[in-house]
Amino acid sequence: MDMKDITFNQAEQIELWAHEKANNDLCVSFRIKETLFSASSAYQRVQIVDTAGYGKMLFNDGIAMLAERDEFIYHEMIAHVPLFIHPDPKNILVIGGGDGGTVREVLKHPSVTKCTLCEIDELVISACKKHIPQTAACLCHDDPRVDIQIKDAVEFIKKTGELYDVIIVDSSDPIGPAAPLFGAAFYADVYAHLTERGLVVAQAESPFIYQDEQKCLLEIIKKQCGRVCIYNFTTLTYPGGLWSFALSGKGDFVPGGVCDEKRLRTLEGELQYYTAQMHTAAFSLPVFQQKNLAGLIDPCPVE
């Protein structure tokens, strides 16, 4: 027998997969083409990979932050819902969100005169600037409205002399560097730095996989801000699909269905997910979520 008679089971190359464990029982995996960036800051491990199906993805401490292919959903829904509820949003503060996606959406509103990004970890910003311009290009250009502050938001919000029309808490999960952003003291300071009709919106976890974490955050916001609403969207890369944002603020804002159609028309060609209908629809909650949050959230008035 010759060597040439022996057939090896040859693959062209090994398959590389990024596995994101949502918990001990569920894992979402993305096939990756290559690792573009991997380094540690004082706060976390920052990794950017190029995936076969979802474009470039950012992982902080192994948790998926964004994928190029579907990041528009998260970023449009965290930014445009409060910015279209507010009658005239001018001064905006984005906390976290070093990838730039939320700032990019905020800057689409012509009324905005200043958008401050307060990110604790410069490494996230620099890595995204280099590898994910789709979200981070807005942090590179010389838009005079953008003000980048590399600071701990808990300290920043205490000391800032400014008031904000919308504060967007675009944070990762309540572990690691973002943990204090899920605290009562932080939301007391946030509320104190809102303008008269100011709004605050925050990443509020999964109503299904992280029910307890969601409830806990809403309790904190309600206690510090007096009231809280919640709205949902579907993420295609986070585990479990259904995801939420918490919304609160000063004044008599109406959570659902108050998108300013005239202002929306000026943005229409630039949006891939958000519509006036999707805005209203997002405040419709499934029965199980309503039950879990009963007495805690303001009911959405739209029938």
Add this chain to the structure above:
Amino acid sequence: MDMKDITFNQAEQIELWAHEKANNDLCVSFRIKETLFSASSAYQRVQIVDTAGYGKMLFNDGIAMLAERDEFIYHEMIAHVPLFIHPDPKNILVIGGGDGGTVREVLKHPSVTKCTLCEIDELVISACKKHIPQTAACLCHDDPRVDIQIKDAVEFIKKTGELYDVIIVDSSDPIGPAAPLFGAAFYADVYAHLTERGLVVAQAESPFIYQDEQKCLLEIIKKQCGRVCIYNFTTLTYPGGLWSFALSGKGDFVPGGVCDEKRLRTLEGELQYYTAQMHTAAFSLPVFQQKNLAGLIDPCPVE
């Protein structure tokens, strides 16, 4: 050195995971406690596993069909949207859906006098009856309204002498035994067997991961039935989260926001996802899906 001085890296037991590859690039994995059932029929491999996080799950040919923990979302949305749009649904046909979840929801409507289940694969029914009573118990009990037909639906719908108020195509994907259920000839026969104001609803894949498949199915339904609408829901176990149902029918049905509140109140304690608001909200489509399906789907009239 004694053997007792050597420390082995001991785990209590091996971890078992069920990996479901949505395509070559995305995989969702569930940690399993044990395999409860695994056998092949003439049509497919049927497997039921008990998972750590999602209860019992049914896989046909390796594709997740349902998980106990979130199946209520799929089954409530496929059944109650058409049954609440129809003014008086009496005679219902469920095609596929051998797990029983859709039949269970249909039977909650007091107006229903008959619910026929046409499932090609008896193995799915018998396996679910034994291992997933949460969905299949309704197929065991002696509800005189339930009529189980173990038949190829393509043949059944051709030959049936009955007309149906609602036909629910609760099928798996367009590969394997369900492939003919995505065909033009099938939908011509379905349409011919609807009552005057009859409706047909069909599992319509993911608007994101399976855009082309969704568009193709909608084109077939529109051609055979004259018009087609689409509505979305979030599945927590299917890959990619966002999922759709196609809806068509005879008569001048209005897709969104026409839930009969009085009838709904009689079911309220039995529902975990569906509300009148969720019904309307489901017809709100993100921009990218509207663009992909422009000219094909009836726009939802609700603003």
